[in-house]
Amino acid sequence: MAEIGHADAAASFDPLRPKLIRVAYRMLGSVADAEDVVQEAFIRWMGAERGAVREPEAFLRRTVTRLCLDQLKSARRKRETYVGPWLPDPVVEEEEEEDVTLPLMLALERLSPLERAAFLLHDVFGLEFEEVAKTIRRDPAACRQLATRARTHVRQARPRYQVDRQHGIELAEAFFAASRSGDMKALGAMLTADVSVHADGGGKRAAATAPIFGFDAVMKVHEGLAALFRDNGSKLVRAGFINGLPGFVTLEADGELQTTALEIEDGKVAAIYVVRNPDKLRHLH
CATH class of the missing domain: 1.10.1740 (Rna Polymerase Sigma Factor; Chain: A)
Incomplete structure (x- = not known):
């Protein structure tokens, strides 16, 4: 039975x-x-x-x-x-998922758990506030307030620049080629003036322990990385959408996977999100 x-x-x-x-x-x-x-x-x-x-x-x-x-x-x-910047586990999607992009997930981290639940259930999954209220055990009016507060905090993180799938993958592949070959001219042409890099190694693999901001600083980092890639190699496993952003999965010299996701504004790369923490990449194997 x-x-x-x-x-x-x-x-x-x-x-x-x-x-x-x-x-x-x-x-x-x-x-x-x-x-x-x-x-x-x-x-x-x-x-x-x-x-x-x-x-x-x-x-x-x-x-x-x-x-x-x-x-x-x-x-x-x-x-x-946590050691260094925290990024959500990368999810490689067959199609572009627009409801919750990586920047929005990072914005959700700044919310209280109840604000996060109210926002996701109502604004993302489309539930009525009566159902949200039953779920989080608050009355509907309180749930409306929670969602409103959350919306104010995350408004800036909503995707403003849509990238179609094919163009996004082409950008990701061009970024991979330029960054691995050391073509700094091609790489520089892809970046915004205020570009940033956020690398999550979790203290388990080498990664910057603080975000890197600005065109010159990001270019300097990639010049150093290009020399490492020349000596050690970095193999493209696949390009696609990672947490709603164009990006790629690579196999690095240490035998571990890595993901790179690119936030695009007006056709240029405004932020680079790299996940190297092996604990966050196991599901990709």
Whole structure:
């Protein structure tokens, strides 16, 4: 009987799993943590009175969101001791995902857990405030206030410059070629005057421990990197969209993967986001 119950729970849960992981990942910024939360939700689903649940998707979304809120409290403490800039785990997408880009995910980090939940559930996933209220156990008026406050904080992080898929991939491939070959003239022509680099090594691989700002500083860094790439190599695995931004995955000389995502403004690269922390790249293997 237990096996029948397990199969029954899985049959109703598995079609919803990708949606639930999407919610959890956007709440937490970590693929592994999102998968753990969704698995915990499945365990709770197995033990629930499923016959009494009229809307399994709403029930499970509430469960996942509440588990994420609990996790965010401890995640915030970990971030305070994180070595260097923190970036969300890179997700390489088949298509450009415009709802939550990497800059927006970084802006969400500055919100309280409840603001983050209200904003994502209402503004991104399109839920009515009555449903948001049930999920985070606040009244609808409070949820409206939370979402409004969140919107004010993240407004600047919404994508202002849309890049079509093909053009974005071409830009990413051109950036890879110029940065690896040491063609500084071609690279410089791609960058805005106030370009920045944000590299997440997590203290586990070499990376700048603070963001680098400005054209001259970024060019100097890439001149140094070009010499390293010449001696050690850097192989393009694939180009695509990473957290909604054009970018690429590379295999570096140390045998580890790396992702580079490019924020584009008016056809030029305004920010470069590099993830080198191997813990954040395991799912890409």
